[in-house]
Amino acid sequence: MDLSAEVRDGALVIRVHEDRIDAASAIDFKDRMREAIRDPAPVVVLDLSRVAFLDSSGLGAVVAVMKLLAPRKLELAALSPTVAKVFRLTRMDSVFTIHPEAPR
Amino acid sequence: MTTETRLTIPGNPHAVHEALRGLAEGALSGLAEAERNTAQIVLAEVLNNIVEHAYAEQGGGIDLLLWVEAGGLRCVVTDRGAPMPSGRLPKGRSPHPGDLPQGGFGWFLIRSLARDLRYRRAEGRNELSFCLPS
Numbered sequence: 500m501d502l503s504a505e506v507r508d509g510a511l512v513i514r515v516h517e518d519r520i521d522a523a524s525a526i527d528f529k530d531r532m533r534e535a536i537r538d539p540a541p542v543v544v545l546d547l548s549r550v551a552f553l554d555s556s557g558l559g560a561v562v563a564v565m566k567l568l569a570p571r572k573l574e575l576a577a578l579s580p581t582v583a584k585v586f587r588l589t590r591m592d593s594v595f596t597i598h599p600e601a602p603r
Numbered sequence: 604m605t606t607e608t609r610l611t612i613p614g615n616p617h618a619v620h621e622a623l624r625g626l627a628e629g630a631l632s633g634l635a636e637a638e639r640n641t642a643q644i645v646l647a648e649v650l651n652n653i654v655e656h657a658y659a660e661q662g663g664g665i666d667l668l669l670w671v672e673a674g675g676l677r678c679v680v681t682d683r684g685a686p687m688p689s690g691r692l693p694k695g696r697s698p699h700p701g702d703l704p705q706g707g708f709g710w711f712l713i714r715s716l717a718r719d720l721r722y723r724r725a726e727g728r729n730e731l732s733f734c735l736p737s
Binding site: 554558588589 | 636704
């Protein structure tokens with residue numbers, strides 16, 4: 500799982516360079532995120548623009564990262580239609596701040 | 604998708620990942636985007652459950668049969684793993700978002716999106732059939 504991170508306007512923006520976060524990649528995603536969030540920025544924005552698909556394992560991994568990061572905040576950006584659908588159906592869109600686009 | 608699609612995959616997360624990618628780019632590519640997305644979500648949850656529970660991560664074959672029928676995409680998924688607990692499909696209650704759940708969404712998603720769910724255990728096989736409305 501390839502991630503890239505940069506600080507923009509005080510937020511750590513982490514982009515996922517993978518088109519799927521699923522049962523096959525959820526553990527790897529969590530491990531890579533654990534390394535990426537060592538940067539002490541108070542807000543982390545997860546840029547999901549390149550992620551076309553996320554299943555419930557992927558959703559669980561994003562929630563796990565949110566808990567790892569607490570009390571710092573995990574926000575999400577640029578959800579594809581399928582990813583947005585999973586967050587909406589499970590109502591997990593209610594626990595994240597979701598930005599329509601990634602910070603530029 | 605004009606005819607039926609049949610495939611057999613090994614029951615592990617990597618094979619499920621590859622099969623869904625293949626279906627999205629192949630047999631499901633002719634469906635409307637929303638329908639294709641729904642099919643991927645439901646099939647992922649059904650297949651992951653078989654890998655994790657029916658086969659308890661010990662592997663085994665999974666057969667998929669898909670065809671377009673009046674009303675949507677019919678999917679029949681068969682495995683030779685353990686039967687459903689109590690011989691019935693899980694109710695799939697939605698976990699509460701405020702509890703920050705890290706799992707338990709699978710059957711909720713399947714039941715939210717699939718119609719006409721039927722489960723049958725016969726001759727050591729689990730057969731799950733459902734329709735994804737178009």
